[in-house]
Every structure is written in C-alpha cells, then in structure tokens.
Amino acid sequence: MNKNFRQRLIEIRKAYGLSGYAFAKKLNIPQPTYLRYETGEQKPSGKLIEALVLLCNVNAYWLYSGTGNMFFNPDENSGERCNNTDIIKNTADFGKRLSDIQAKHNFLDREMAKLLNITERTYVAIVTGSKAPDLNILNLIKRNFNVSIDYLLYGE
Numbered sequence: 001m002n003k004n005f006r007q008r009l010i011e012i013r014k015a016y017g018l019s020g021y022a023f024a025k026k027l028n029i030p031q032p033t034y035l036r037y038e039t040g041e042q043k044p045s046g047k048l049i050e051a052l053v054l055l056c057n058v059n060a061y062w063l064y065s066g067t068g069n070m071f072f073n074p075d076e077n078s079g080e081r082c083n084n085t086d087i088i089k090n091t092a093d094f095g096k097r098l099s100d101i102q103a104k105h106n107f108l109d110r111e112m113a114k115l116l117n118i119t120e121r122t123y124v125a126i127v128t129g130s131k132a133p134d135l136n137i138l139n140l141i142k143r144n145f146n147v148s149i150d151y152l153l154y155g156e
Contacts, residue, residue, distance in 0.1 A: 012058055049135065060150055
C-alpha cells in the first residue's frame with residue numbers, strides 16, 4: 001500500500017478526533033480491517049474509498065494524490081451523513097466509464113486486464129460492478145489512460 005495513502009488515512013481519522021476503533025465504526029468496517037489499512041498490511045478497497053467520500057466528505061482526489069483540500073467543504077465538515085444520491089449513482093457507473101475507455105482504445109478484456117495487472121475474470125467483475133476497484137487498480141487506470149480519479153469514480 002502507498003505509504004502516503006496510509007498517512008492521509010491517519011490524517012483524516014485525526015481530523016475527526018477519533019480512535020482507530022471509533023473511526024472504523026464510523027466507516028462501518030471491522031476495526032481489525034481498518035487497522036490493516038492504517039498499517040499497510042491491506043490495500044485500500046473501493047469500499048473504503050467510497051466510505052471515506054460518502055461518510056466523511058473526503059475529497060477523493062486529495063485522498064489519491066495529497067493535492068487540494070482534504071474535505072470537499074472544509075468549513076462545513078460536520079461529519080454528518082450526506083444523502084447525496086448522485087454520488088452513489090455516479091459511483092455505480094464506474095464500470096460503464098471503464099468500458100468506454102476500453103472501447104475508445106479498441107482493447108479486449110484480456111488486454112485491459114493485462115494493463116491493470118489483474119485476471120480477465122477480475123476485470124469483468126469490476127466492469128459489471130460485482131467487484132469494486134481498489135486504489136492500485138484506480139492508479140493503474142489513471143496512469144495508463146490519462147483520466148482523473150474523480151472522473152473514474154464519479155464521472156466528473
């Protein structure tokens with residue numbers, strides 16, 4: 001796992017003033033799993049990134065790159081649950097955006113899987129939405145196709 005991602009994850013937790021246990025509870029993930037994210041023993045999942053964005057109002061671009069504001073609206077960072085259904089819908093369209101990128105370059109599923117260093121079966125699962133992409137996959141897509149993380153996750 002990227003050391004800078006771990007540092008940013010800890011920075012978010014500290015901004016909320018929460019222990020690892022309390023922050024894991026806020027994110028609706030088991031505390032041991034959260035601890036593995038912070039220590040780098042486990043790669044961040046798409047579900048973790050989605051929880052950070054939806055439940056904590058974290059700027060996905062900052063989470064990925066460390067650039068920009070940590071939160072979308074730092075002045076209004078209350079930690080309250082946001083019911084922005086557009087974010088959920090746009091995240092659900094990730095597979096379509098990935099398929100569009102694939103079609104633009106006329107790549108087969110196996111070619112895309114090879115670029116992303118995953119199996120073809122895993123690639124198809126990501127495109128169909130039955131598996132969430134992890135941070136490593138998002139990084140590889142960004143690196144290979146010159147697209148932003150915000151576009152990949154939210155279509156923006």
